[in-house]
Amino acid sequence: MLILQHLLNGLLAGAYYLLIALGLSLIFALGGIVNLAHGAFYAIGAYLAVTIGQQLGFTGAALLSPVVVGLLGLVIERFLFRRFYKVDPALSLLLTFGLAMVAEQALRMVFGAPPLSWSIPQELRGQVIVGDFVYPRYRLLILAVAVGCVAGLWFLLQRTPFGRVVRAGVQNPDMVGALGISLEPYMAAVAFLGIGLAGLAGVMLAPIFTIHPAMGAEIITSAFVVVVIGGLGSFWGAVIAALIVGVTKGAVTAAGYPQYSEAAIYLLMLLVLLVRPRGLFGERIQRFE
Amino acid sequence: MSEGKGVSRRTVVKGAVAGAAVGLAGFPFISRAQADAIRIGHLTPRTGFLGPLGEYAVQAADMAVAEINAAGGVNGRKIELLKEDSVNPQTASTKAERMVERDKVACIIGEISSAAGLTISQVAERTKTLFVNTGCNSDELRGKGCKKYMFHIESQNSMYVKTCGRALLAQGLVKGKKWYSLTADYAFGHDLLRVAKKFMAGNGGEFAADKLVPTDVTDFSPLLLEIRNAKPDLVISNLAGNQITNFLKQYSEFGLPFPVAGFGFDTAVAWGAGKGNFLGTWPLVWHHLLDNPASKKFVADFTKRYNRPPENQAWGDYNAIKLVAQAMAETKSIDSTRLVEHFEKGATFPLMKTREGYFRKADHQMMHEMYTVQAIPAAQLKNQWDIFTPSAAVPGPSESLEVIATVGDEIECKL
Structure with a gap:
């Protein structure tokens, strides 16, 4: 029973990497930008949640904060990312690395280094009990939000005209251009969505994790592992990799070695890359070869 | 591979020269x-x-x-x-x-x-x-x-353990009791765990389990599942810094019923946990009350x-x-x-x-004197800072200040 609980807990833990990893993967696939600042947007989402939440409560914060973070993403896309789509990816790596440091230090200067006080709202506290299975209600809510985001994003990408252009843009941006479609507004929309998702993750995790300036740096590495295992740019790759990473951590802990749970996912990544250098579901994207 | 040249060599050189000039000009003045x-x-x-x-x-x-x-x-x-x-x-x-x-x-x-x-x-x-x-x-x-x-x-660490240990002895949480401890996986944590184990052995308690937690672990849920399953009499935190905030938030989220105490503590990590998340008995070298x-x-x-x-x-x-x-x-x-x-x-x-x-x-x-503090339940909190009830100074007025420190051959220092 305990092992089952650990595996399930691992699956749920995968849900929060997923919210970060999806945006990361999307922005890379379309613009070729490896966004090291993605964790910083997660942190900004959490800090905004507390700031907005003190006035409007948890629900107000949950609705508003991701939108504000997404809008911030739009600004960053328009004035920074856009200059780096066509240049060596190493330059955008430097840019976003710098952005992440600026954001972390800005949070430290505005809010201070000590953690901000924030809790789960009273009505979402408590446990869900099904037979022998007991689990916090709030974590199940996070899972529901993550599943909702995956479903919504999948629909948007696979079933709408917007999604068709984005997918075509991922495979062959020049062809999209030749057909008379400008990718610029699509790039902006993808930055809004992807970065907004990081903000949403920040809002959802703020009540259960320490809110401190470096919280973005904490989650970004795990999110990258997920994206790399899944295959950069692959939607289902990110989803499945998030679950695999979560379950691996759960299994290692269940086996009695919580101190190796972090190391285990890097080992997993190494093994996957040895067998499949583009990740589990990494497609061959011509312009990145 | 690349068609863009973001920063030319000349710009870099100019920047470096400017930086060096500022450094040279500024330093002697200071x-x-x-x-x-x-x-x-x-x-x-x-x-x-x-x-x-x-x-x-x-x-x-x-x-x-x-x-x-x-x-x-x-x-x-x-x-x-x-x-x-x-x-x-x-x-x-x-x-x-x-x-x-x-x-x-x-x-x-x-x-x-x-x-x-x-x-x-x-x-x-x-x-x-x-x-x-x-x-x-x-x-x-x-x-x-x-x-x-x-x-x-x-x-x-010995002073922290013996100070908090006194409160735990008074609450009947040591003799014949099972402890489940979580320890920060670096020099401080290892040292604290050693001292805590010695205190336990000396006072008739036993460990249900002791787990090392890397300092970059933020999700305590797998450990909380283990703790719920082990049903210990007391959960001990030998954690440090932000780890304690994460632990407090998630322990409260999982709603586990076991008493909590810690052997290392800083008030800021409890202030940062949020309303309704701070609980247990903790030692402090000084507190604002x-x-x-x-x-x-x-x-x-x-x-x-x-x-x-x-x-x-x-x-x-x-x-x-x-x-x-x-x-x-x-x-x-x-x-x-x-x-x-x-x-x-x-x-x-x-x-x-x-x-x-x-x-x-x-x-x-x-x-010097130390203190233990006991968390105040959320419903009774008056403000966001005064979140605990402090004990009297430890050791008491009639005792030597040295009784809570390492004593006799516990002092391994050779100056």
């Missing part, structure tokens, strides 16, 4: 202006999982220096504080060396990580420079790693200056600077060797507590 000031180096983690505590340390150190200078300085000389982020043990050592060799500091004050404290103490010993440790707890630093030039205003004039003045001044009350790490760095200044005034010297002698002769310091404290000659550990 050193001339401050030539007769007493320089004190302050090193503490400003980033990473101990960063939150470092911010209190820096603010308190600034405040202490401002107060001393406003009162005319030390022996007629102002104090100039050189502050650096210690980052990690290697960087801490490099920066300590630079402070001593290049900046000619009279002494180094600060640090929170026991691992970095050790590397700073090696520099201090080699260069015969006084180092006052304000936040590293491990017994090892006062034991096998003790140094002639290192003094500790922060209490050692202490009822004496000096302590109340410190709390009022700090709150006025920084818009929030000080916590225990602020106490450490503030008092370390004050006691070094006091010793410099008493010896009319800034020479580290003279100061070390003065401390070893049993100089006493007020420390904003009922009884005065002193550095024990055997291992340079400050002997």
